[in-house]
Structures are given as C-alpha cells and as structure tokens.
Amino acid sequence: MRGTCPRVSLGRVRGRVHRRVTGRWKFVGRLVGRTDVELRHELFSVRGRSISWLFPLALLAVIAVIDVTTGAFQVISWTVLVPGIAAAICGVWTTAGLGVLAVCVYLLADLVWQDHNHTGLPGLVLVLLGSVIAVVASSVRVRGEERMLHMRDIADTTRRTVLRPIPQGWGGLDHAAVYLAADTEARVGGDFYDIQLGPHGTRVLIGDVQGKGLGAVETASALLGTFRETGYYEADLLTVAERLDQRLLRHRQHTQGLGYSGGDGDRFATAVLVGFSDDLPDAVDAVVFGHEPPLVVGPKGVRRLESEAGLPLGMADIAPSVLPPVCRVTLARDETLLLMTDGVTEARDPEGRFYQPAEDIVRALAVDPDGVVAPQRLVALVRDGTLRHCRGLLVDDTTIFAVRRVVK
Incomplete structure (x- = not known):
C-alpha cells in the first residue's frame, strides 16, 4: 500500500557565486582514508x-x-x-x-x-x-x-566484499560514489550502498548502521545481501522494505544468541530505498527509514525528495507493522538523485556550524548548471565541500552516492 506523501520544499539558496573549491581540498580528498x-x-x-x-x-x-x-x-x-x-x-x-x-x-x-x-x-x-x-x-x-x-x-578486501564495485551504466543508471572512513586505519565502517538490477526495475539502497566496528560491518553486509536478493525477485518495493526490516531483526537475534556484545542488542540502521522503473520515466518510488531525505539536483536548482520518513530499520519490535510508505515522486531525466549519510550533514566547522551541501551545489549550478548534475562532478563537489568545512576532520564515516538515468 502506498502512502500519501507531504511535499517538502527546500527553496533556493540565494547569494552570489563564490569561488570554486580550491585545489587544496581536492588534494585532501585524495588523501583521506590513507594510512600514515x-x-x-x-x-x-x-x-x-x-x-x-x-x-x-x-x-x-x-x-x-x-x-x-x-x-x-x-x-x-x-x-x-x-x-x-x-x-x-x-x-x-x-x-x-x-x-x-x-x-x-x-x-x-x-x-x-x-x-x-x-x-x-x-x-x-x-x-x-x-x-x-x-x-x-x-x-x-x-x-x-x-x-x-x-x-x-x-580491510580493503572486506570493503570490496561489502561494497562491491558497480559497473557504469548498471541498471540503466549513471552513478558515482565516494566512501570516506572516519577511522583511517579501519577503512571500512557501517555505511553501505548498492544498485540492484532486476526484472521489476532497478533498485538503489544507501544506509548507515548505528555504531562502529566489525559488528556494524557485519550488519551492513547482512542488509546488502538481503537487498541483492529481494531487490531482484520482489515486484513490490514495499515488500523489499519489509524484508530489509525483518533481516535486521533476525540478524540482531542471531548475534544475541551468540552472546555478542558491543551494542548489537539494540543496533539499527537508517536507509533510503529507491526504485527506478521503465514504466515511470519521470518518477521514482522511494522509502525512507529515518534517513536524511535525498537531494534532487537539476539544471534548474536543488530540492529535497518528497518523502515521508519512517522509523529506522530494526525498530519493528518497538512499533510493529509500522513501515514508512512508498512515495512516488517526480524525478526528471536531467535530474540527479544525491544520497548522503550523516557524515556529510553532521560535519562541523571550528565554530560548530553544520555543513549545508545544498548551498555549495546551488553556487556551482550558477556557474555550470549542466556539468554539476553529472554524478561524478556532484559527488566530488560535496566531498570537497565536506572536507573543506570540517577542515578534513571527519567525525563519522561518510558516503556520498549520486545516481541518475543514463542520458541518451
């Protein structure tokens, strides 16, 4: 069953165009995640x-x-x-x-x-x-x-296993992603993302498991495994969402049975599940599990994806039978969907102010409205802006993932 979704408007961020990100922070972006x-x-x-x-x-x-x-x-x-x-x-x-x-x-x-x-x-x-x-x-x-x-x-092998490489054009989507671990020695954490092609369309998933360490990595791996199976076989996106929620509950029960400690007993995950279909060339279906709503970036501006956020994955035992609705929202072919974990939105500058990626994107669009919407350019812009804002000191694992339909 699909729910009625309220319209969320971001509005345009006004201001004169600032200079582009300096080469210094592009260089820092290449260094983040490397060992001493x-x-x-x-x-x-x-x-x-x-x-x-x-x-x-x-x-x-x-x-x-x-x-x-x-x-x-x-x-x-x-x-x-x-x-x-x-x-x-x-x-x-x-x-x-x-x-x-x-x-x-x-x-x-x-x-x-x-x-x-x-x-x-x-x-x-x-x-x-x-x-x-x-x-x-x-x-x-x-x-x-x-x-x-x-x-x-x-750690690199683990990361490639959990966050498998995604071919360009996979599922009819142009995409780009960057993952920055807050712990440079760990190189992998609880952030996860993937694209799954299937007979019922292409599904996109991004999420952030609560906590850190191997327990968070194991939980992320369990959710991705479920997504890759149900995202392929299930026709209804809500069913995929239900299976993800059930999988986290079963995984938590399993770790409790093994006597694992370290927060696995109450671990949850925020996530965004998006469905692309050939039958909907100008729209997508989306389910938001307590996650930051994605941004829609197009030549004409930036807006938030219209969605109704629900509880994170793994909360069904607290509020049974309450899942966020599947929202059908407009997404034009020249618009790119930007999905981010809270490593971006919670990045702070020395004065404690949170980073606002939409402001940087609007400034860049004023200079090059057609080029910025390309996933590779968009991901690089937000990555450099995040590192510049927090002076390269990430407090949480950071994933920036951009997808759009292949422009023919």
Whole structure:
C-alpha cells in the first residue's frame, strides 16, 4: 500500500557565486582514508622511487662541511643524528648503510681533516652505538608497517566484499560514489550502498548502521545481501522494505544468541530505498527509514525528495507493522538523485556550524548548471565541500552516492 506523501520544499539558496573549491581540498580528498605509512611513502617518493635517503645524507654532508670549515664548534659527533633520522623514514638496509657512512665520516673528520682538538673515542662509541640502535629501531618500524599494510589489504578486501564495485551504466543508471572512513586505519565502517538490477526495475539502497566496528560491518553486509536478493525477485518495493526490516531483526537475534556484545542488542540502521522503473520515466518510488531525505539536483536548482520518513530499520519490535510508505515522486531525466549519510550533514566547522551541501551545489549550478548534475562532478563537489568545512576532520564515516538515468 502506498502512502500519501507531504511535499517538502527546500527553496533556493540565494547569494552570489563564490569561488570554486580550491585545489587544496581536492588534494585532501585524495588523501583521506590513507594510512600514515602510505602518506609517508608518497611524501618521500618521486615517480614511484623513494628519495628518503637523501635527507639524512644531506644532513651528514652539512655536518661534515661545518666541522671541516670551522674550528669554533665540535659538531662531528652530531653524525649520530644521521642514522637516527634514517631509522624513522628509511628501510633497514638503507639505515645500516647510512650508519656505516656516518662512522666513516666521523673517523675521517676526527683523524684526518681536523687541526683542532679531537673528540676521540667517546664520540666514536656514541656514533657506533647510535647506528646500531637506529638499525634495530628501523627493523621494528618496518615490521610494524608491514603488519599495518597487511591489515590494510584485509580491510580493503572486506570493503570490496561489502561494497562491491558497480559497473557504469548498471541498471540503466549513471552513478558515482565516494566512501570516506572516519577511522583511517579501519577503512571500512557501517555505511553501505548498492544498485540492484532486476526484472521489476532497478533498485538503489544507501544506509548507515548505528555504531562502529566489525559488528556494524557485519550488519551492513547482512542488509546488502538481503537487498541483492529481494531487490531482484520482489515486484513490490514495499515488500523489499519489509524484508530489509525483518533481516535486521533476525540478524540482531542471531548475534544475541551468540552472546555478542558491543551494542548489537539494540543496533539499527537508517536507509533510503529507491526504485527506478521503465514504466515511470519521470518518477521514482522511494522509502525512507529515518534517513536524511535525498537531494534532487537539476539544471534548474536543488530540492529535497518528497518523502515521508519512517522509523529506522530494526525498530519493528518497538512499533510493529509500522513501515514508512512508498512515495512516488517526480524525478526528471536531467535530474540527479544525491544520497548522503550523516557524515556529510553532521560535519562541523571550528565554530560548530553544520555543513549545508545544498548551498555549495546551488553556487556551482550558477556557474555550470549542466556539468554539476553529472554524478561524478556532484559527488566530488560535496566531498570537497565536506572536507573543506570540517577542515578534513571527519567525525563519522561518510558516503556520498549520486545516481541518475543514463542520458541518451
């Protein structure tokens, strides 16, 4: 049964056109979600080749030149800094080589190049001991990084399993998505999205599982599995919604039976379910489970999708037989549906103000009304705007998902 949906109007956000997002925040957008190890490797690499050894080598050369050219300072013992710095940014063998080089430079400077007082054996022991400690520290660091990268690979595999890649044009939809994990080491959280093609049309789902950690990932995986099956076989979108709600309840009962802790006992999920059909070329069906209503972006402006929000998924035991209605709303072919999780809408600036993506979109539309509605452009615009607003400090996992019918 379809419900009567109230009309929700966003209105136009007025104001003169601001300058576009700077390259700084586009660059930050590419860095978010990467580990410290990856960022350090990129920082000390040129065309894929590491140049980290240049920095300790340059320091060694500076120390040697200062020691040779001046007699006012005995700085040759500072060569102990060279393997110490190498231990932080170089590999084990590079650190060992720079340690040996530091010892050799010390001996040359102390025994051959100097006319003033020698630092002698104590300085040599200091450099030798520092080099040995640096090699050990480098070995510990490299092993830790290898374990971290291995865990990263496992997390990436999990993410690809839960959030499977979606082919372009899948189900007759042009789409783009970006997922930014608030925890850069986790790389995957409770946000989920997918497109399912079937004999009854194409269904789109986006959602956010309450909580974090592996429990949230497991819940998201269970919901996506149900969506991929029922979204294909069920003709009625309301039936798909009911199955999703029941699946979360059964999943919660299962985790409780296993004795899992950590919030699984009351876990819920907000979600938006959208149905595209060839029989409705200028409209879509939508069900909103306590989620932020999607935005509809077109060359003429921005508006909220007309919908009636219901309770989140997993609340049927509190309010049985109460599901949000299926709303049939207008969506023109030149309009793009923008779906976001609360990582976008809850992003705050240093003054505590929430991010308003519609304002950025309206400004961009004033400059390029036809280009902004493309899903790839729209997702990039909101991603950069979110990172700019919160200064790159995400407090929650963030998913931005844009879909529209393929423009022929």
